[in-house]
Amino acid sequence: MNQSNQLHHAIKIDPDKCRACTHCLKVCPTEAIRIRNGKATIIPGRCVDCGECHRACPYQAFYVEQDDLSRIFDYKYRVALFPAVLVSQFPENISEEQIYAVLKQIGFTHTCEVEQPISVLIDSIKDFVKNEYDGEGPIISSFCPATVRLIQVKYPALTDHLVLRNAPHDLAAWYVRMRLAEEGIDPSDAGIFYITPCAAKIAAVKSPVGEKKSIVDGIINMSEIYNRVMSNAPGTKGVLHSCDCRHEISSEGILWSLPEGEKVAFEGKSLSVDGMHNVIRILERLEDGDLPDIDFLELRACEEGCAGGIMMTGNRFLTADRQHKRAKTFPKAQSSSGMEEIAEKLRIAPVQPRPMVHLDTDMEKAFEKMQKARSIMCHLPGIDCGACGAPSCLALAEDMVRHEARMTDCIYIQQLWQKEGKISAEKAFRNLEKKWGENRFDVDCSKHGAKNDNGPGLMNEEEDANLY
Amino acid sequence: MKLNFQVEGGNFTKAGAASSEVKKVLKQLGVPPMIIRRIVVALYEAEVNIVAHARQGIISIDLYPDKVEIELRDKGPGIKDIPQAMQEGFSTASEEVRAMGFGAGMGLPNIKKNADKLHIESLVGEGTTVHITNYFAKP
Numbered sequence: 237m238n239q240s241n242q243l244h245h246a247i248k249i250d251p252d253k254c255r256a257c258t259h260c261l262k263v264c265p266t267e268a269i270r271i272r273n274g275k276a277t278i279i280p281g282r283c284v285d286c287g288e289c290h291r292a293c294p295y296q297a298f299y300v301e302q303d304d305l306s307r308i309f310d311y312k313y314r315v316a317l318f319p320a321v322l323v324s325q326f327p328e329n330i331s332e333e334q335i336y337a338v339l340k341q342i343g344f345t346h347t348c349e350v351e352q353p354i355s356v357l358i359d360s361i362k363d364f365v366k367n368e369y370d371g372e373g374p375i376i377s378s379f380c381p382a383t384v385r386l387i388q389v390k391y392p393a394l395t396d397h398l399v400l401r402n403a404p405h406d407l408a409a410w411y412v413r414m415r416l417a418e419e420g421i422d423p424s425d426a427g428i429f430y431i432t433p434c435a436a437k438i439a440a441v442k443s444p445v446g447e448k449k450s451i452v453d454g455i456i457n458m459s460e461i462y463n464r465v466m467s468n469a470p471g472t473k474g475v476l477h478s479c480d481c482r483h484e485i486s487s488e489g490i491l492w493s494l495p496e497g498e499k500v501a502f503e504g505k506s507l508s509v510d511g512m513h514n515v516i517r518i519l520e521r522l523e524d525g526d527l528p529d530i531d532f533l534e535l536r537a538c539e540e541g542c543a544g545g546i547m548m549t550g551n552r553f554l555t556a557d558r559q560h561k562r563a564k565t566f567p568k569a570q571s572s573s574g575m576e577e578i579a580e581k582l583r584i585a586p587v588q589p590r591p592m593v594h595l596d597t598d599m600e601k602a603f604e605k606m607q608k609a610r611s612i613m614c615h616l617p618g619i620d621c622g623a624c625g626a627p628s629c630l631a632l633a634e635d636m637v638r639h640e641a642r643m644t645d646c647i648y649i650q651q652l653w654q655k656e657g658k659i660s661a662e663k664a665f666r667n668l669e670k671k672w673g674e675n676r677f678d679v680d681c682s683k684h685g686a687k688n689d690n691g692p693g694l695m696n697e698e699e700d701a702n703l704y
Numbered sequence: 705m706k707l708n709f710q711v712e713g714g715n716f717t718k719a720g721a722a723s724s725e726v727k728k729v730l731k732q733l734g735v736p737p738m739i740i741r742r743i744v745v746a747l748y749e750a751e752v753n754i755v756a757h758a759r760q761g762i763i764s765i766d767l768y769p770d771k772v773e774i775e776l777r778d779k780g781p782g783i784k785d786i787p788q789a790m791q792e793g794f795s796t797a798s799e800e801v802r803a804m805g806f807g808a809g810m811g812l813p814n815i816k817k818n819a820d821k822l823h824i825e826s827l828v829g830e831g832t833t834v835h836i837t838n839y840f841a842k843p
Contacts (some may be wrong), residue, residue: 329779390731392737393737393741394737459840520727524720524723524724524727524745526720591734593734594731594732594734595733599733599734600769602733603733603768605707606729606732606733607705610705634732
């Protein structure tokens with residue numbers, strides 16, 4: 237019944253690295269993480285790929301799936317599609333020319349900034365506002381895929397507010413296809429690879445919202461490119477390749493992924509909100525009918541927009557600052573006339589709600605379970621420590637009525653029951669081991685902050701030994 | 705199942721606490737999103753009305769598998785002319801309250817728009833009781 241299971245997720249957990257430290261539990265905005273058998277696990281129907289867990293993990297146990305860079309050589313022509321934040325995350329001593337040159341060095345034959353054809357999107361959004369949107373209240377940006385998914389899962393009644401237009405990476409992919417065709421390149425010979433600043437965009441590319449299939453052929457992690465540029469750029473003489481239509485790069489395009497970037501496409505009052513928890517607060521208010529008249533609501537899951545994406549290495553504020561400076565050196569976006577064909581591709585079908593199933597799909601059963609959970613809450617301590625493997629006492633109570641957890645998962649209840657003689661110390665400890673793994677309570681000096689903490693780098697004992 | 709909330713007159717910083725709690729519960733029950741939205745908008749308006757006009761109030765919410773019954777009972781000035789108060793734009797709110805974005809005279813009409821059933825009783829100088837009923841499936 238849980239249709240959200242069909243959604244693709246780009247965030248994964250490496251069980252070998254996970255130490256079930258519960259940092260991720262607490263930061264997940266949809267309570268999608270539980271600790272089971274000593275490892276963090278993600279409930280797929282709840283995850284929106286925002287990456288808060290990835291940020292919070294001290295052991296780098298969360299990773300973002302990507303395609304191997306060598307896969308680009310499956311194609312005769314290899315296109316790097318990348319957002320403007322790629323350029324601005326590098327320190328000033330690395331030039332734009334050098335960054336472009338390293339991309340060519342890696343093996344890309346063509347490069348294209350995703351916001352290059354932004355005028356098409358601006359005009360298309362204006363058209364949507366004028367001729368298509370007939371809802372009440374603000375139009376909500378569909379740029380950030382994590383916030384779109386958040387709305388589908390947690391604020392399903394608000395899906396009608398979303399702009400029914402593709403994100404820039406889709407637009408740019410169509411645009412590149414058009415340019416390649418103009419060069420006489422057979423589409424089957426060309427592979428388009430998107431270099432992503434976040435996990436949500438990967439998820440969106442693999443299972444696009446309101447659209448059948450994405451036209452991007454592969455995904456490359458921003459951090460991988462960051463490393464390549466940092467090691468190779470200094471010795472590189474920068475040459476801006478001539479065929480890449482850089483004359484189309486515009487100041488609006490460069491600023492698009494930052495807070496207030498989309499403002500240019502909207503007349504009237506707009507409000508820009510960045511950061512997952514801020515986004516949640518504003519959506520709650522919108523749902524309550526408690527927002528002043530706003531025509532457009534721009535949402536970004538990451539603070540400072542894509543400059544703060546989880547795959548970004550540079551500091552988000554420095555990146556955003558450089559991006560603003562860079563934008564000033566480029567002209568305003570030109571007219572989109574002549575690109576009507578691409579404009580058509582930007583339309584997407586209405587975004588479907590995917591409300592998460594909380595207690596039961598049957599409302600009457602859900603009702604009973606909720607009453608039960610409320611009774612259970614009377615007994616739980618309300619400390620929200622996470623030692624049960626659920627993010628809060630309430631979440632544990634709900635897991636219990638769904639038969640996914642037990643009273644003894646609560647360490648305080650266990651303690652109480654031991655005192656009352658209801659459970660033996662032996663049994664209580666076995667329960668703990670079941671939850672947290674058998675060797676969890678052994679002395680371990682490699683954990684974070686312990687005397688042999690070697691940082692999050694090599695975790696392989698053999699390799700470590702060779703180094704010393 | 706019963707949920708109760710106390711509302712403090714004049715404390716705008718806490719206005720909306722009851723509606724956000726109820727919203728959470730309705731979502732967990734799997735009530736259709738558009739129906740939740742109507743309930744929450746009506747309840748939020750009514751809750752803010754207590755904060756804006758009354759000294760104190762109690763919100764009792766009775767949840768059934770097919771409907772929600774909400775009673776908002778307050779001690780306050782009461783409503784002299786209920787039909788008049790139901791008209792859009794009619795407001796008795798002070799400048800101060802309006803400056804905070806409340807009191808535009810859309811409260812009661814907005815509640816009516818979003819409630820399946822609405823019943824208001826009031827005694828001038830004593831207080832007001834608002835009954836709102838919404839069904840989870842269209843009756």
